[in-house]
Amino acid sequence: MLGSLLTRCLIMSFGYAYPAFECYKIVEKNRVEIEELRFWCQYWIIVAALTVLERLGDVFVAWLPMYGEAKVAIFIYLWYPKTRGSGYIYKTLLRPYVSKHETDIDRKILEMRARAWDLTVFYWQNFAQYGQTAFFQFLNYMAAQSSKMTKATAEPVNVQSNGSAASTKPNGASKDD
Template sequence: MLGALLSGIFLSACGYLYPAYECFKAVEKNAPNKEALIFWCRYWILLALLTVCERLLGVFVSWLPLYDEAKLIFVIYLWHPKTKGAVYIYNTFLRPVLMKHEKEIDRKLMEVWCRGKDFAVQNAQKFAYQGQAKFFEILQFVTAQAAAAQAAKPQAASASVEKEK
């Protein structure tokens, strides 16, 4: 109903800018309120999860009528002072699942981290080897061109001397 552009503007303002500012205020107070910090951490965790799910399932749900408007209402529900939906959803749904599977998640993350590190090291070594090979190839080309130019100078000089005779 609102249109994608208008919904996007409202979602940016209500889902990101306002919560980010409130989070800033909670962090930068002289005596930060622990409860406020925990609330905003929960909000950002849920928003990140929503964003990831939307990226994965967006093709299937984005065509639903009033999807953008429902998402906007949900995001406001998460942070609104009267509902504080982030506390309810986090404590009721997300926390129990994460607590139950925390060790498995940590193990998988460590596996992915190690594989990624091994992949990066392996490819960095290949890149360095290929870069070194290309560097020496270019160096040989440049020295060959310089040698050819040097060899051509005496011949050109002797040819101009013979033309003068």
């Protein structure tokens, strides 16, 4: 438990916070060197890809011993000044794969975007139809309650000779019968 917490803190520090601060310093320089900017862009591209792959495959590899520690080591390897592993991984693994499949990836993204829009419209229409039905049911309920209230107050009241009031039922029988 404590090891997992410590590993998460290290990943957040060395995998995200420190590189983000380094990126900030590069972007805020008066004169940005393109190689430094390219390096950090490659780093964040690889981190994003690793995060997606981790979410998909975490069930299969998270149980391995030293998994968290290996993640920390990979993050440090990616940005450490002597190794600068993100440049190597980007040039040897990621760039060849993505450039080979770029058109397929673009097509899949457009298909997923269209499906997401269609799904959004479908659920919005269902939600609107359900809301309309519920609203009309509510109005019918309120109208029914209103008519019950007006019937109860509209019952004629007869004053009897002894001074007591009695309501008359529709069939003409008095309340006392």
